[in-house]
Amino acid sequence: MxxxxxxxxxxxxxxxxxxxxxxxxxxxxxxxxxxxxxxxxxxxxxxxxxxxxxxxxxxxxxxxxxxxxxxxxxxxxxxxxxxxxxxxxxxxxxxxxxxxxxxxxxxxxxxxxxxxxxxxxxxxxxxxxxxxxxxxxxxxxxxKSQIDNSSFVSHSVRQQDATFWFSTGWFYAGEGEQQRLRLRIERTDAQGTQLWKDEHPMVxxxxxxxxxxxxxxxxxxxxxxxxxxxxxxxxxxxxxxxxxxxx
Structure with missing residues (x-):
């Protein structure tokens, strides 16, 4: 995406x-x-x-x-x-x-x-x-100097017949004026699991x-x-x- x-x-x-x-x-x-x-x-x-x-x-x-x-x-x-x-x-x-x-x-x-x-x-x-x-x-x-690229915040929530897992974390390459916000959404129901990943460019x-x-x-x-x-x-x-x- x-x-x-x-x-x-x-x-x-x-x-x-x-x-x-x-x-x-x-x-x-x-x-x-x-x-x-x-x-x-x-x-x-x-x-x-x-x-x-x-x-x-x-x-x-x-x-x-x-x-x-x-x-x-x-x-x-x-x-x-x-x-x-x-x-x-x-x-x-x-x-x-x-x-x-x-x-x-x-x-x-x-x-x-x-x-x-x-x-x-x-x-x-x-x-x-x-x-x-x-x-x-x-x-x-x-x-940006304090970002831990391995750190993510996650939580789950139930809606109707599906369970959602959400994870977010910062990534900074170590130089420059851009970092990224990494997002991950996992949706699981009786039919299986769907996964979305996204990265947003951030200052x-x-x-x-x-x-x-x-x-x-x-x-x-x-x-x-x-x-x-x-x-x-x-x-x-x-x-x-x-x-x-x-x-």
């Missing part, structure tokens, strides 16, 4: 693939961050929103929440989940907003879908232009490079990727929660 095929042809499986994600904890954590660092406004946009689970939690918390994604089948599902929200099919590296925003999020490492340093720079510029003064851009990221950066891209536009805090408590990044872990407040 070509890259992104899993999110178009298999968009109906996306929620199963993410069944182990604690969406309430992630959403509540970022809401606390916005209370601490933000301007108090409620206008929210979720980049690469997928089927809209984070948007749903922000709406329920009283935000005027919206989402964008590059894949229309995902947005169709998001609109069903969040009929009161607005969704648009846009590239997060070249998007425009119809109003100034107070909070822009990008969960699940989706910032890496920008694919290259130049496109990541364009994404950051688009976010800065869309935010109101004191607005917050919050996302999680991985440092590879160190946290130092990421800070260099953000700091012309934002005051930046790096936090540990811990959605239960807010603590500063320890300087060594390969995952971080980035909090960027518009200058």
């Amino acid at each position: 070509s890259h992104n095929a899993i999110y178009t042809d298999l968009s109906g499986y996306y929620d199963l693939m993410c069944a182990d994600i604690d969406y309430p904890a992630q959403s509540q954590c970022v809401q606390r961050i916005h209370q601490l660092f933000g301007n108090g406004g409620k206008r929210h946009l979720d980049l690469a929103c997928g089927t809209g689970p984070h948007v749903r939690h922000f709406l329920d918390a009283g935000f005027q929440s919206s989402g964008l994604d590059i894949n229309q089948p995902m947005l169709d599902l998001a609109q069903q989940r969040c009929p009161e929200a607005s969704f648009s099919q846009q590239d997060m590296c070249a998007f425009s907003a119809t109003q100034s925003l107070d909070l822009i999020t990008c969960f699940l490492y989706s910032i890496h879908y920008s694919g290259s340093i130049e496109r990541l720079r364009a994404c950051i510029a688009s976010v800065h232009a869309a935010l109101a003064d004191g607005g917050v851009f919050c996302f999680n990221a991985v440092d 590879a950066v160190t946290f130092g490079q990421l800070l260099e891209l953000l700091e012309p536009y934002f005051e930046v805090q790096l936090l540990e990727l811990d959605y239960q408590r807010l603590v500063p990044w320890n300087g060594t872990s390969g995952n971080a929660l980035v909090v960027a407040v518009k200058r």
Whole structure:
């Protein structure tokens, strides 16, 4: 399958693939961050929103929440989940907003879908232009220098008469500005087993490079990727929660 095929042809499986994600904890954590660092406004946009689970939690918390994604089948599902929200099919590296925003999020490492340093720079510029003064851009990221190519995260889930196994893992060749997200889906039922594999090209950066891209536009805090408590990044872990407040 070509890259992104899993999110178009298999968009109906996306929620199963993410069944182990604690969406309430992630959403509540970022809401606390916005209370601490933000301007108090409620206008929210979720980049690469997928089927809209984070948007749903922000709406329920009283935000005027919206989402964008590059894949229309995902947005169709998001609109069903969040009929009161607005969704648009846009590239997060070249998007425009119809109003100034107070909070822009990008969960699940989706910032890496920008694919290259130049496109990541364009994404950051688009976010800065869309935010109101004191607005917050919050996302999680991985440092390319800390990637373990042999590490995968897996889980299984049962749906109707089939069992699904999902595995994801990062791969970085050791040089350059591109890494890959490897995805594997296995579906087993009474008729046998089907297997899908996919690799998505993702931008590879160190946290130092990421800070260099953000700091012309934002005051930046790096936090540990811990959605239960807010603590500063320890300087060594390969995952971080980035909090960027518009200058």
